[in-house]
Amino acid sequence: MVKKYTSMAYAKADDMLFGNAKFPVKTGLGLEIGAGYTTPEINYAPRPQAGKSKDKLIKEYERITTDVMSRMVQIGAPSIILETEHVEQMSNNPSWGAEVAHAQKTIMEEYHDEYGIKCALRHTIGDIREDRDFLQLRGDKYSVFLEAFEECAKSGADMLAVESMGGKEVFDYSILRNDTAGILFGIGVLGSIDMEMIWTDIAKIAKKTGTVATGDTDCAQANTAMFIAGGLLDKNLAHTTAIVARAISAPRTLCGFEAGATGPGKDCGYENTIIKAISGVPIAQEGKSSTCAHSDLMGNVTMQCCDVWSNESVEYHGEFGGTTVQCWSETLAYDCAMMNTALKLGKGKDLRDILALSDKYRDPQGYVVSYENAYRVGQAIAKDGNNNYLRAKNAALESCNIVEEGINSGKLRLTRFEINALAKVKADLVALTDDADKFMSESLTKYKQEVAVFRPENYGL
Amino acid sequence: MLDLKLEDIDGILVRYNVALEKEMTPDEAAEELYPKDELIYPIAKSIYEGEEDDVVDGLKAAIAAGKKPIDLINDALMVGMGVVSKLYDDGIIFLPNVMMSADAMLNGIEFCKSQTTEVPEPKGTVVCHVAEGDVHDIGKNIVAALLRAAGYDVTDLGRDVPVDEVIAAVVKGKPIMLTGTALMTTTMYAFKEINDKLLEKGLKLPFACGGGAVNQDFVAQYDLGVYGEEASDAVKIADAILASGNDIEKLRAEFHKH
Numbered sequence: 001m002v003k004k005y006t007s008m009a010y011a012k013a014d015d016m017l018f019g020n021a022k023f024p025v026k027t028g029l030g031l032e033i034g035a036g037y038t039t040p041e042i043n044y045a046p047r048p049q050a051g052k053s054k055d056k057l058i059k060e061y062e063r064i065t066t067d068v069m070s071r072m073v074q075i076g077a078p079s080i081i082l083e084t085e086h087v088e089q090m091s092n093n094p095s096w097g098a099e100v101a102h103a104q105k106t107i108m109e110e111y112h113d114e115y116g117i118k119c120a121l122r123h124t125i126g127d128i129r130e131d132r133d134f135l136q137l138r139g140d141k142y143s144v145f146l147e148a149f150e151e152c153a154k155s156g157a158d159m160l161a162v163e164s165m166g167g168k169e170v171f172d173y174s175i176l177r178n179d180t181a182g183i184l185f186g187i188g189v190l191g192s193i194d195m196e197m198i199w200t201d202i203a204k205i206a207k208k209t210g211t212v213a214t215g216d217t218d219c220a221q222a223n224t225a226m227f228i229a230g231g232l233l234d235k236n237l238a239h240t241t242a243i244v245a246r247a248i249s250a251p252r253t254l255c256g257f258e259a260g261a262t263g264p265g266k267d268c269g270y271e272n273t274i275i276k277a278i279s280g281v282p283i284a285q286e287g288k289s290s291t292c293a294h295s296d297l298m299g300n301v302t303m304q305c306c307d308v309w310s311n312e313s314v315e316y317h318g319e320f321g322g323t324t325v326q327c328w329s330e331t332l333a334y335d336c337a338m339m340n341t342a343l344k345l346g347k348g349k350d351l352r353d354i355l356a357l358s359d360k361y362r363d364p365q366g367y368v369v370s371y372e373n374a375y376r377v378g379q380a381i382a383k384d385g386n387n388n389y390l391r392a393k394n395a396a397l398e399s400c401n402i403v404e405e406g407i408n409s410g411k412l413r414l415t416r417f418e419i420n421a422l423a424k425v426k427a428d429l430v431a432l433t434d435d436a437d438k439f440m441s442e443s444l445t446k447y448k449q450e451v452a453v454f455r456p457e458n459y460g461l
Numbered sequence: 462m463l464d465l466k467l468e469d470i471d472g473i474l475v476r477y478n479v480a481l482e483k484e485m486t487p488d489e490a491a492e493e494l495y496p497k498d499e500l501i502y503p504i505a506k507s508i509y510e511g512e513e514d515d516v517v518d519g520l521k522a523a524i525a526a527g528k529k530p531i532d533l534i535n536d537a538l539m540v541g542m543g544v545v546s547k548l549y550d551d552g553i554i555f556l557p558n559v560m561m562s563a564d565a566m567l568n569g570i571e572f573c574k575s576q577t578t579e580v581p582e583p584k585g586t587v588v589c590h591v592a593e594g595d596v597h598d599i600g601k602n603i604v605a606a607l608l609r610a611a612g613y614d615v616t617d618l619g620r621d622v623p624v625d626e627v628i629a630a631v632v633k634g635k636p637i638m639l640t641g642t643a644l645m646t647t648t649m650y651a652f653k654e655i656n657d658k659l660l661e662k663g664l665k666l667p668f669a670c671g672g673g674a675v676n677q678d679f680v681a682q683y684d685l686g687v688y689g690e691e692a693s694d695a696v697k698i699a700d701a702i703l704a705s706g707n708d709i710e711k712l713r714a715e716f717h718k719h
Contacts, residue, residue, distance in 0.1 A: 045674065046646060047646065048646050048650035048679065050647065051594075051647025051648070087647040088647070089594070089647065130596040131621075132620060132621045172598075172599045172602070176599075176603070176606075177557055177560055224599060232476065232478040235549065235556070236555060236556040237557065315646050353462045356462065360465075361465070361473075361474065362474050410467055411467055414479070415482045416482060416486075417482070
């Protein structure tokens with residue numbers, strides 16, 4: 001049994017700040033995360049043709065690593081994290097991922113030895129537990145999945161992560177049909193069950209290999225909702241619905257830390273400020289410097305409490321200013337220099353508030369993840385921390401309440417459509433039972449019938 | 462925390478969507494578009510509302526009144542879906558409404574088919590797939606639903622589809638268009654392999670690609686590629702093929718926006 005969070009790590013929201021975590025994490029070559037400074041984390045994708053063979057992939061990652069390390073030294077950046085998000089070939093063939101990790105770490109060690117730059121290598125294993133027709137969360141695929149973690153850890157990766165997909169089959173069906181109960185079931189219940197299983201095992205591998213189990217993100221679900229919602233003029237999904245999915249993702253992501261992960265959580269977990277408030281772990285975040293990957297209406301607010309600042313991902317190719325990884329790591333490094341300067345000057349909280357306020361009223365998603373509101377969602381989760389279903393429902397309802405307050409203040413101005421969608425989601429949530437067993441039973445019946453690819457045995461049900 | 466005054470916020474962001482929101486509610490806008498025929502109206506309205514049972518009830522009533530089941534597909538179900546599509550294109554309703562309406566319409570089509578031995582005539586066949594190595598299929602599912610809702614016969618190959626299986630489906634199905642979606646840069650390279658194999662076989666059909674990391678520059682690198690930025694572009698590209706032929710350059714001129 002994992003130990004669940006039932007209280008807050010921070011006494012109040014104002015105690016949270018970028019570059020500072022209650023429980024800092026030492027990792028890699030001289031790096032400490034959340035220990036009073038922020039660190040850039042560059043993430044990249046190989047060019048399409050690089051996936052054709054193992055040798056091509058290794059060469060591509062060697063180029064990427066050398067480019068980043070050289071640029072960081074050229075501009076005097078004190079620290080850097082490289083995040084290699086596996087392409088499927090690397091996770092399905094664990095030796096490929098391991099060889100890439102080894103090649104990258106060898107280069108990073110050379111730079112550390114020569115220049116003393118603090119650095120660490122994060123490998124994010126792909127969630128390969130799917131075949132063509134179904135999620136296959138347990139069984140043979142799971143064995144390869146865990147092997148990929150262990151091989152990378154043994155070969156040079158300092159930090160282990162994943163963006164897992166438990167619950168996605170029900171979520172994908174539900175989010176396109178405004179089905180609030182399905183969103184809650186997919187992320188908050190099924191996702192949490194899967195998270196507890198995989199992170200218990202990943203944490204064991206990290207302990208055995210002396211590496212850091214960093215955490216997960218609900219990219220597959222909450223970010224899908226965020227991407228579908230899009231910008232202010234997009235008409236694909238209400239942003240008020242998207243923030244409820246996000247709120248539900250926090251108790252799900254928290255399961256990883258309850259099972260043994262220590263942070264820094266993954267960059268694209270926009271739920272991470274909530275996670276930090278409850279757990280005190282350091283967090284990675286992305287925002288304005290991840291526009292190379294996507295647009296999300298939360299360019300600055302996500303920086304408010306980050307310990308690691310990331311660009312999400314950029315395809316490796318040339319730009320006027322160098323290769324993309326050089327350009328974006330440089331941008332990230334200057335962002336971190338600004339935050340670290342504010343900390344040194346004792347102006348950190350002022351900068352934090354400016355960052356939050358510049359996006360807080362832009363969108364209901366930014367409004368809820370603004371740190372003082374994120375803290376409130378955290379409290380709603382911790383209140384029923386031992387019950388995966390109830391805490392997910394609490395988080396969803398609290399996010400609805402927060403958005404309503406924002407609307408009533410006049411500062412968060414939404415369209416009639418968004419307001420109606422919020423009312424619908426809230427009414428759906430209020431109508432749901434407080435009995436987790438009853439909800440589970442009803443949901444199993446309903447989604448087994450409606451979602452052809454949903455297999456309860458994936459979750460031990 | 463520090464806070465902004467209400468009057469200061471407008472200088473930081475502009476809520477263009479609030480300013481542009483239509484006066485009319487979606488229900489009111491739909492009401493203006495429904496056909497007036499008293500047998501067709503309830504079917505069209507039930508499709509807009511995504512009420513599958515009501516669609517079937519409406520179809521039963523229309524059949525009892527003498528309408529032919531096969532005719533109701535085009536004269537009622539497609540008309541109702543046309544209302545939904547127009548409201549979506551106009552930015553009045555959102556994607557989940559379209560998906561629920563599409564479910565209701567497809568349910569209605571199945572009912573009509575069960576009431577007759579006649580075979581409905583689709584607008585054309587489109588083959589949809591997710592690139593080999595890629596299991597992320599929500600984008601493909603949206604594309605397939607929107608195409609079906611627009612009257613196309615969709616061959617959905619699913620996700621993580623081997624290149625040769627795509628080729629075989631194109632050879633067998635003779636589609637007017639192939640679609641491919643991908644999330645990762647290294648999986649979308651399969652699109653180029655598909656393109657090359659199609660050309661080897663002399664199959665020159667538009668290959669509409671989009672999703673995650675896919676961009677217009679990459680898609681334009683191979684001869685058959687037409688980039689779709691939004692899922693709804695798939696329907697627009699298919700409609701353009703029916704209207705004006707499958708000239709790739711013409712399609713690119715229309716759909717390549719960057």
